Amino acid sequence: MTAQYPVARPRRLRRSPALRRMVAGTRLHAADLILPAFVKEGITEPHPVASMPGVFQHTRDSLRKAAHEAAEAGVGGIILFGIPAVKDARGSAADDPDGILQVALREVNAEVGDAVVVMADTCLDEFTDHGHCGILTPSGDVDNDATLERYASIAVAQAAAGSQMVAPSGMMDGQVGAIRSALDGAGYGNVPILAYSVKYASAFFGPFREAAECAPQFGDRSTHQQDPAGPLEEALREVRLDLAEGADAVMVKPALAYLDVITRVRDEVDVPVAAYQVSGEYAMIEAAAANGWVDRDRMITESLVAIKRAGADQILTYWATEVARRL
Numbered sequence: 001m002t003a004q005y006p007v008a009r010p011r012r013l014r015r016s017p018a019l020r021r022m023v024a025g026t027r028l029h030a031a032d033l034i035l036p037a038f039v040k041e042g043i044t045e046p047h048p049v050a051s052m053p054g055v056f057q058h059t060r061d062s063l064r065k066a067a068h069e070a071a072e073a074g075v076g077g078i079i080l081f082g083i084p085a086v087k088d089a090r091g092s093a094a095d096d097p098d099g100i101l102q103v104a105l106r107e108v109n110a111e112v113g114d115a116v117v118v119m120a121d122t123c124l125d126e127f128t129d130h131g132h133c134g135i136l137t138p139s140g141d142v143d144n145d146a147t148l149e150r151y152a153s154i155a156v157a158q159a160a161a162g163s164q165m166v167a168p169s170g171m172m173d174g175q176v177g178a179i180r181s182a183l184d185g186a187g188y189g190n191v192p193i194l195a196y197s198v199k200y201a202s203a204f205f206g207p208f209r210e211a212a213e214c215a216p217q218f219g220d221r222s223t224h225q226q227d228p229a230g231p232l233e234e235a236l237r238e239v240r241l242d243l244a245e246g247a248d249a250v251m252v253k254p255a256l257a258y259l260d261v262i263t264r265v266r267d268e269v270d271v272p273v274a275a276y277q278v279s280g281e282y283a284m285i286e287a288a289a290a291n292g293w294v295d296r297d298r299m300i301t302e303s304l305v306a307i308k309r310a311g312a313d314q315i316l317t318y319w320a321t322e323v324a325r326r327l
Helices: 010-014 017-022 060-073 100-112 144-160 175-185 203-212 232-245 256-268 279-290 296-310 320-326
Strands: 033-040 056-058 077-083 117-122 165-168 194-199 249-253 273-276 314-316
Touching: 010 017, 033 060, 033 100, 033 320, 056 060, 060 077, 060 100, 060 320, 077 100, 077 203, 100 117, 100 144, 117 144, 144 165, 144 175, 165 175, 175 232, 194 232, 194 256, 203 279, 232 249, 232 256, 249 256, 249 314, 256 273, 256 296, 279 296, 296 314, 296 320
Parallel strands: 033 056, 033 077, 033 314, 077 117, 117 165, 165 194, 194 249, 249 273, 273 314
Antiparallel strands: none
16 A cells, blocks of 8 residues: 555545445344244243343243244344253253254244244253253263264254254264264255354353253363363364364354454355354343443444454354344
């Protein structure tokens, strides 16, 4: 660049909303957004999640209503998390054809499946009485390979219930390959896998544990989720492994504290990259706005723009329907 001030004046392109909109380098679209939704068995009214104002544990009826609202707003997808009435050590309800998640998948897919991508979280923590993401050994460790068998069965049950995509989130080694093999063997070869490839053992997940009722009864998930201070190459290795096992898209979770990771993953791969704006990110903005400390709508938009600018193609966000309406 040869021109300098006073000839060069970058502010010329910022003078009006129309100019700023015309030259914007990052654009949000409603179809980029995926709404996470919780459905709980045995309740007659939606239950507010105290740590996530505006988010509910849904009944089947209120979930269908929320799905319709998301579809009408143009949201691209909805991902369901099920909370069963009865939990046990192996998460038996997770692959029960009549379990709450499979019932909800059938109902939501039947009603809005032509308008939005209906998908399911493929994990065990919402279904186990100990709150961990897999089968436990007698010593209390998560048994990686025994857990793969459960994930494979869950994914097939979800596909049979109409899930248009499955999203394994447990961070077990080999989970994508086990699920791909099971889906193909059961005749669901066309069901894609959105892999939670880069998922950190993050403090930002706190409010989700209330929403999904999945707080570990002991220990934590640092033996299988990534260390927030771990090397970036570890994240990229996880992505490469999942793609080699058959993942169709990959995800980074959380989003805002890991924008650099999103960018590197986007540069690394030629498949869609999703990012999950998690419960802690949502709760912080809502809490600050409730105290009058920030402009809520601007903060929401700015946070989503940052995630998009970092390289995310899709964003899982609890504000999906609200933001889609504004867009």
